[in-house]
Amino acid sequence: MALIDADDLDRNELAYRVFGVTRDKTPWRAADIIAGGPADPSWERAELAWRMSSRGYYAEQAGLVAAATLAAQTEDAPLRFSLALATADEARHADAFYQYAKLAGGGEPEPEAPELMEPLDTALARLPYMGRALVHTMLEGFAADEFILLREVFAGDPLGLLYHHVRRDEIQHVAIGLNYLARESTTGEGRELWREYGSQWHEIGMRLTYLDKISVSLAELTGREPDRLRHWFLRRHRARLSAGGVDMDGGR
Structure with missing residues (x-):
């Protein structure tokens, strides 16, 4: 791993500003959010909350590994520093979902959840650096959109606030x-x-989102139409790429 000259960190003003936003943000503590414990076990979505938080624990671990690997393998200074902070964020996220899952499940997270992450790890490992950066960014974006809906599904429970x-x-x-x-x-x-x-x-990233499956699942939970949800996800995804100055040159 090559170390980077100091003047490379702020050579690009926008890249350094993006790093600064993550560096200077106000932290949050999972323990404060779930201090009162999850909803009563008799709550109709108690088991679902346990399963979703369990999957969140492993999904955020996958994000941690991806961000840490990308940080170690780049010689782009602002990207390396930014990803180092993102790696710490992912560790906080994984721990937050872990704490919640333990409370909600009375012990440990769902044991089958890690198997869901294996195809992602394999696919990312096969991609060159730019490809991995794109797919990782795409998955983070789709997750952020999914969390809008899950926040609604678990409104009134600490999981929604997480x-x-x-x-x-x-x-x-x-x-x-x-x-x-x-x-x-x-x-x-x-x-x-x-x-x-x-x-x-981009096509590889789209396959790894499992968008059709997720749209159906979230439609059942929110009372929306699967096709409408799928188009909603895609519309937001394309808007992110466009706003970020990323031209997919004919990507979906």
């Missing part, structure tokens, strides 16, 4: 990734890689 706080962090992680991709895709080498493989990487 989703609120986690989502605020995830939005910042998306900004980190989009800023890097927008900068890197305009360099000589990055431009060629993006032109040749960007749409392909």
Whole structure:
């Protein structure tokens, strides 16, 4: 791993500003949020809350590993520093869902949940750096949108508030990734890689979102139409890429 010269950190004003937002934000504590404990076990969504928080524990771990790996493997100074902070965020998220799942389940998180993360780890490991950065950023963005709905599903329970706080962090992680991709895709080498493989990487990311399955599941929980939810996710995703200056050149 190469260490980076000090003047590289703030060479790009916007990239340094994105890092500063994550660096200076006000922290939150899971223990304060769930101090009163989860809803009564007789609550109709108590088991669902346990399962969702269990999956959140493992999903945030996957995000932690992805962010840490990307941080270690880049020589882009503001990206490395930003991802280091994002890695700490993901650890806080995983622990928050872990604390909740233990309370809600009376012991440990759902044991089957880790198996859901294995395809993601395998797929990310096969991608080159820019591809992994794109897919990781996409998954963070879709998760942030999903948390809007899960916050609604678990309104009145501490889990809903956890989703609120986690989502605020995830939005910042998306900004980190989009800023890097927008900068890197305009360099000589990055431009060629993006032109040749960007749409392909985007398709891989879309498959890993399991958007159809998630849309159906969330439709059942929220009383919405699956197709409408799917289009809602896609509309927000495209808006993020456009606002971040990332041109998918014909991506979905």
